[in-house]
Amino acid sequence: MKIEIKDLIHTYPTGDTALKGISTIIEGTEPVAIIGQNGSGKTTFVKHLNGILQPTGGDILINGESIKDKTTAQWSKQVGYVFQNPDDQLFLNTVKNELEFGPKRINMPAEEVDRNIAYAAELCKLQDSLEVHPFDLRQTEKKFCAIASIIAMDPDVIIFDEPTMGQDVEGSERLANIIDDLRNRGKLCITISHDMKFVVKEFSRIIVLCEGEILLDGDKYEVLSQPEILKKSFVTPPPVTRVSQQAGIQKPIFTVDALVHEIMKTRKKELSS
Amino acid sequence: MDSILKVEGLSFKYSNSKEYAIRDISFEAKQGEILCVVGANGSGKSTICNALVGLIPHYIDGEREGTVKIFNENTAGLKMGELVTKIGLVFQNPFNQLSYTTSTVEQELAYGLGNIGVPRDEMVLRIQKIAKRMRIDKFLHKNPLELSGGQVQRVALGSSIVMDPDIIVLDECTSQLDPMGSEEIFDIIKDLNQDGKTIILVDHDMEKVARIADRVMVLHEGELAAIDTTKNIFGNLAMENYAIAVPDFTQIGLSLQDNHLYNGEPIMNEQEAIAAAKKVLYS
Amino acid sequence: MAKKSGTFYEPLDSPIERLDPITKFVAIFALGLSSVVFPSVFIGYVILLGLFFVAYKAKILKKFAKFIIGFAIPIMVMLFFIQGFYNPDNVTIIADLGFAQLGLEGILKMLNIVGSLLVFLGSFYITTKTTDTGRMVASFQRVGITGKAGYLILATLNVIPQMQKKVSVIQEAQNSRGLETSGSLKTRLKAIVPLIGPLIMGSLIDVQERGMTLEVRGFGMKGIKQTNFVQAEEAPVDKKIKRLFLIYFLLIIVASIIIRFNLI
Numbered sequence: 001m002k003i004e005i006k007d008l009i010h011t012y013p014t015g016d017t018a019l020k021g022i023s024t025i026i027e028g029t030e031p032v033a034i035i036g037q038n039g040s041g042k043t044t045f046v047k048h049l050n051g052i053l054q055p056t057g058g059d060i061l062i063n064g065e066s067i068k069d070k071t072t073a074q075w076s077k078q079v080g081y082v083f084q085n086p087d088d089q090l091f092l093n094t095v096k097n098e099l100e101f102g103p104k105r106i107n108m109p110a111e112e113v114d115r116n117i118a119y120a121a122e123l124c125k126l127q128d129s130l131e132v133h134p135f136d137l138r139q140t141e142k143k144f145c146a147i148a149s150i151i152a153m154d155p156d157v158i159i160f161d162e163p164t165m166g167q168d169v170e171g172s173e174r175l176a177n178i179i180d181d182l183r184n185r186g187k188l189c190i191t192i193s194h195d196m197k198f199v200v201k202e203f204s205r206i207i208v209l210c211e212g213e214i215l216l217d218g219d220k221y222e223v224l225s226q227p228e229i230l231k232k233s234f235v236t237p238p239p240v241t242r243v244s245q246q247a248g249i250q251k252p253i254f255t256v257d258a259l260v261h262e263i264m265k266t267r268k269k270e271l272s273s
Numbered sequence: 274m275d276s277i278l279k280v281e282g283l284s285f286k287y288s289n290s291k292e293y294a295i296r297d298i299s300f301e302a303k304q305g306e307i308l309c310v311v312g313a314n315g316s317g318k319s320t321i322c323n324a325l326v327g328l329i330p331h332y333i334d335g336e337r338e339g340t341v342k343i344f345n346e347n348t349a350g351l352k353m354g355e356l357v358t359k360i361g362l363v364f365q366n367p368f369n370q371l372s373y374t375t376s377t378v379e380q381e382l383a384y385g386l387g388n389i390g391v392p393r394d395e396m397v398l399r400i401q402k403i404a405k406r407m408r409i410d411k412f413l414h415k416n417p418l419e420l421s422g423g424q425v426q427r428v429a430l431g432s433s434i435v436m437d438p439d440i441i442v443l444d445e446c447t448s449q450l451d452p453m454g455s456e457e458i459f460d461i462i463k464d465l466n467q468d469g470k471t472i473i474l475v476d477h478d479m480e481k482v483a484r485i486a487d488r489v490m491v492l493h494e495g496e497l498a499a500i501d502t503t504k505n506i507f508g509n510l511a512m513e514n515y516a517i518a519v520p521d522f523t524q525i526g527l528s529l530q531d532n533h534l535y536n537g538e539p540i541m542n543e544q545e546a547i548a549a550a551k552k553v554l555y556s
Numbered sequence: 557m558a559k560k561s562g563t564f565y566e567p568l569d570s571p572i573e574r575l576d577p578i579t580k581f582v583a584i585f586a587l588g589l590s591s592v593v594f595p596s597v598f599i600g601y602v603i604l605l606g607l608f609f610v611a612y613k614a615k616i617l618k619k620f621a622k623f624i625i626g627f628a629i630p631i632m633v634m635l636f637f638i639q640g641f642y643n644p645d646n647v648t649i650i651a652d653l654g655f656a657q658l659g660l661e662g663i664l665k666m667l668n669i670v671g672s673l674l675v676f677l678g679s680f681y682i683t684t685k686t687t688d689t690g691r692m693v694a695s696f697q698r699v700g701i702t703g704k705a706g707y708l709i710l711a712t713l714n715v716i717p718q719m720q721k722k723v724s725v726i727q728e729a730q731n732s733r734g735l736e737t738s739g740s741l742k743t744r745l746k747a748i749v750p751l752i753g754p755l756i757m758g759s760l761i762d763v764q765e766r767g768m769t770l771e772v773r774g775f776g777m778k779g780i781k782q783t784n785f786v787q788a789e790e791a792p793v794d795k796k797i798k799r800l801f802l803i804y805f806l807l808i809i810v811a812s813i814i815i816r817f818n819l820i
Contacts, residue, residue: 038421038451052728071738072731081732087761088722088729091753101750105734135757140314153734166365166448168313168477169518194451197521234453239480239521242543247550256524260532263553267534270554323768332771354777362772369765372773373714374707376565380690383785385773390780393787400785418718432773 001156001188002027002063003049009057010044018044020212021058031179031189033199033220036209037234042192045209046159049190050079062157077106080155084162086139086146095121095137095145096130102153116152123178124148140171147178158182160191164198176202196238200224200254208233224252277471278302278325278360278440283339285320285329294320295495298339302440307462307472309482309503312492313516318475321492322364322444325473327356343440354389360440361433365449367422370429378420378428379404379413385436399435407431407461423454430461440471448477459485483507483520483541491515508539522546529553564684564717572614573686576794577695580683586801588676590808595815597664600671607678614686623681624674632670639666684713694788707775711766719755726754 003026010019018041026032034042047053048060051072060067062078083089092098099120103113121127124144129137134145143163150158163175172195179189179202193199199206199220206223208216210233216223224230224237227245237245237252244253244262253259283298295317302308310318323329330337331353341348343359351359364370372384382400391399404410407427412420417428426446433441443462447455459481466472476482482489482503489506491498493515499506507523519527526540526549534553540546567573572580587607591600604624611620639662640646646659689710696706727737730750737747770776813819 037453038423047728050732052731071736072728073734073736076732076734081729083725083729083732085725087758088726088754089733091750091757102733135760138315149733166314166445166477169516170313236452239543239546240525243522243525243546243550246543246547247554249554256521256528259525259550260528260534263529263534263550264532266554326772328768328771331776332768352776352778353771354774354780357772357774362768364765364768366765369762370769371766372711372770373766374689374693374710376689380785387783387785388774388777390777390783392783393785396783396785429769436774 001029002061003157003188004061005048005058006061007058008045008048008055008060010041010048010053011056018212019048022209022212022214023058024207024214024217026188026190029183029186029188030204031183031191031202032205032207033203034190034192034207034209035194035196035199035233035235036215040209040233041212042209043161044212046081046161046190046192049157049159050075050081052081073105076102076153076155078156080150080153080158082147082150082158082160082163084165086134086142089146089149090134090142093133094131095126095134095148098134098145098149099126099130099152102149106153108154112154113152116154120148120151123151123181125174140166140168143167144171144174151178151182155187157188157190160189160193162192162194164193164195172198196236200238200241208235220254221252224254225250275304276301277304277344278473279340279342279345280321280325281340281342283321283324283341284337285324286336288334288336290335293495295324295492298497300490300497300500302471302473303487304439304471305466305469306487307466307474307485309486309489310473310475310492311477311479311482311489311517312498315494316492316515317495318492319364319444320495322362322442322473322475325440325442326360326362327351327353328362357385357389357436357438359438360442361436361438362442362444363426363430363433363446364444365446367425367429367449368418370432371417371425376416377414378409378417381417381428382413382431382435385432389436399437403431403435406434406464408457421454423450423457426450426454426458427461430458434465434470438470440473441465442473442475444475445477447481455481479507479518479520480522480543483523484543491517503541504539507541525549564713565688566616566685567688568615568686570614570686572610572682573688574791575686575797576788576790577683577687577692578699578790579794579797580679580687582798582801584676584679584683586805587679588672590805591672591675593812594808595812597667597671600668600675603675604671604678607675607682611682614682616682616685619685620678620681624678627677628670628674631673632666635666635669636663639663639669688786689714690786691788694784694786697782697784698788698790707770719759722755722758723751726751726758729754 005022005024008019008022011017022045034046036042044053048055048067051067051070054068090098092101099117100113103116121130124147126144126148134142137145164172167175182189204220206220207214208223215233216226216229224241227237238254240254240256240259241252244259249262253262279301281299284293284296286293298321310321312318323333325341327348348356371381375381375384379400382403383396386396404413407430409424409427409431417425447458462472463485486503488501489503490500491506498515499510507519512519522540522542525546526535529535529549535549540549587603591603611617640658641656643659643662643665645661648660649657650660651658692710693706731737735747735750736743
């Protein structure tokens with residue numbers, strides 16, 4: 001899977017230019033996080049990846065094919081998009097019917113539908129709620145139903161918009177597990193998130209958007225080692241990284257264990273010198 | 274400090290459910306404190322909030338037992354309209370907290386005051402004061418539907434504060450906001466607390482909870498698991514049993530402690546964590 | 557993000573906007589009812605012409621024209637078939653298609669219904685476009701329409717643009733699940749349930765939450781005289797206009813009775 005974004009511009013009918021010429025290549029299966037303040041253009045950007053929005057300038061090539069050549073419904077075979085609010089997506093009377101809806105729209109063979117639904121339900125821990133009315137699910141569980149309904153369509157790319165919003169510890173872990181598993185199956189996950197703890201834990205590549213332009217784009221260690229540039233986009237590094245950086249440790253650190261390990265290593269060096 | 278809110282044996286079962294959402298909850302809130310309520314999704318946090326402000330039983334049907342007292346007055350005998358000047362509620366979705374019958378932020382702030390018959394002169398005074406407090410004085414004449422989520426949430430908080438309640442209940446009021454929007458709300462909450470308001474706050478962000486809370490109440494499957502000072506809860510309680518995260522700052526302290534590099538009080542915020550790390554590194 | 561105002565009302569500072577909301581409602585009823593009772597097909601269209609002038613004065617002529625045309629043509633076509641071919645009163649046949657006959661009485665009836673509908677809807681459209689919601693509440697309260705009734709009217713008005721916004725998000729979400737929503741009529745018809753379903757379910761959740769909001773703002777308070785922040789005073793010109801509409805309506809009634817019963 002290769003997504004080439006070529007000088008992407010988007011100007012809304014109101015005259016606001018939300019994207020001012022974005023170019024990058026997203027390739028392979030390493031999950032990508034897109035971060036930035038509200039209004040930085042994150043949602044506008046990802047809405048181009050399955051043709052919900054059409055570029056007003058530049059282009060996007062998905063495996064060489066221009067995004068403009070097909071409708072969103074046609075792209076949905078390859079690019080899945082989980083909306084921020086599951087209430088915009090769900091309308092059927094059981095979770096199972098919701099999971100079947102997408103695969104049937106794209107004419108997936110019946111046996112494949114069953115296999116994909118079983119996989120999606122288990123991955124999202126919905127196997128015991130298949131007969132439940134989505135309306136009776138808790139808001140956070142509804143989100144997993146929406147995620148499973150896209151995974152069941154077996155696309156190569158899955159876009160998530162703020163998946164951790166409102167999730168507790170268990171929910172965030174379940175999401176992390178979903179993203180891991182999808183990567184192992186060769187899927188590319190692209191996620192918009194404000195949750196920096198989740199971002200540095202789950203994603204190897206980070207794209208930082210700011211006022212419709214790419215501010216930083218690269219490996220998470222590289223991106224987070226530039227706190228001064230990050231500040232411009234109003235992105236605050238996660239708590240552990242903030243502590244390590246302010247304590248004078250140069251390289252970005254993301255976990256408590258890594259921080260304590262680094263502190264002990266540095267201390268030993270100081271003691272021996 | 275005096276107790277302002279006293280909850281005794283509170284249980285509630287929603288009319289469409291077989292099981293109790295909360296069981297036998299008893300606690301007190303002290304006047305002027307920030308009490309945070311934490312717990313996994315479904316542990317009963319929102320049910321407690323709704324019961325405190327009277328939506329249970331006045332608006333939401335089910336079986337309710339126990340008492341909620343504010344300043345020693347049992348709220349069961351009060352109507353919603355009487356409760357709104359004692360205890361306010363702000364919840365998650367900013368846009369569902371607009372009245373949809375106004376066209377400016379100013380009118381929106383006045384909406385509740387009109388309902389309880391506050392004279393217009395007083396309305397004007399109160400709105401001026403609250404608008405500054407909520408940092409929304411710049412868009413008093415704008416249509417609330419044109420504002421960002423964070424701004425609307427400040428309008429919602431303002432609409433609640435303008436009724437001048439003694440207690441404000443905030444039910445995950447920052448979970449749909451971006452980091453900047455959420456940070457602003459937390460700053461305002463601290464200001465309000467300094468003005469003497471008692472705050473009851475439900476939130477998933479444990480770093481924020483540790484930073485802001487005087488005490489923490491832990492809910493688990495509808496029951497009260499623990500209520501204690503923030504330091505005691507995060508420093509000593511086996512949080513994994515309740516599916517709640519320990520704040521990263523606290524974890525740094527605990528981990529340093531395990532390696533015999535720290536033996537002070539449980540760490541509650543960024544500054545303390547940095548100080549502890551620096552102490553090990555440079556002394 | 558593209559920003560839409562999300563409400564009907566747009567402040568444009570026109571003479572129509574400055575009128576008291578109640579005056580506008582009096583006008584809606586006087587004009588609308590007069591087009592219903594007066595026994596002529598043409599009155600509705602004469603009033604409609606007048607409304608175009610009012611819309612021009614209100615600085616919303618283009619939008620008003622779009623609304624009227626967008627609404628009038630489909631309704632006219634529909635009623636043309638129903639009334640023109642199947643009205644039982646059809647006596648004067650003006651065209652014979654073999655399988656059905658087009659009757660003059662039916663056509664006139666169609667024109668009559670459409671005329672009255674357009675007068676009602678057109679004047680209502682102008683009113684909502686030019687009236688500040690807060691002022692509407694305040695003036696409703698002044699004349700004694702308070703609490704629940706007033707709330708229902710206003711909240712419904714304000715929620716419609718919100719729903720329109722929501723439909724476009726739902727459409728995007730369902731397109732992303734492989735649902736085609738544009739193209740042939742069949743495709744569009746098939747897409748209705750997946751689009752309306754989430755709208756209804758979402759609205760139920762919103763209604764529950766908004767209901768809770770109203771409760772914690774003291775909406776259900778009884779036994780207290782409500783106050784209002786917005787001051788909605790009647791200007792002398794409002795009184796005059798209202799009186800004119802009243803006289804106009806009485807004259808129409810009298811004229812209608814005279815014509816219908818051939819009193820002269």
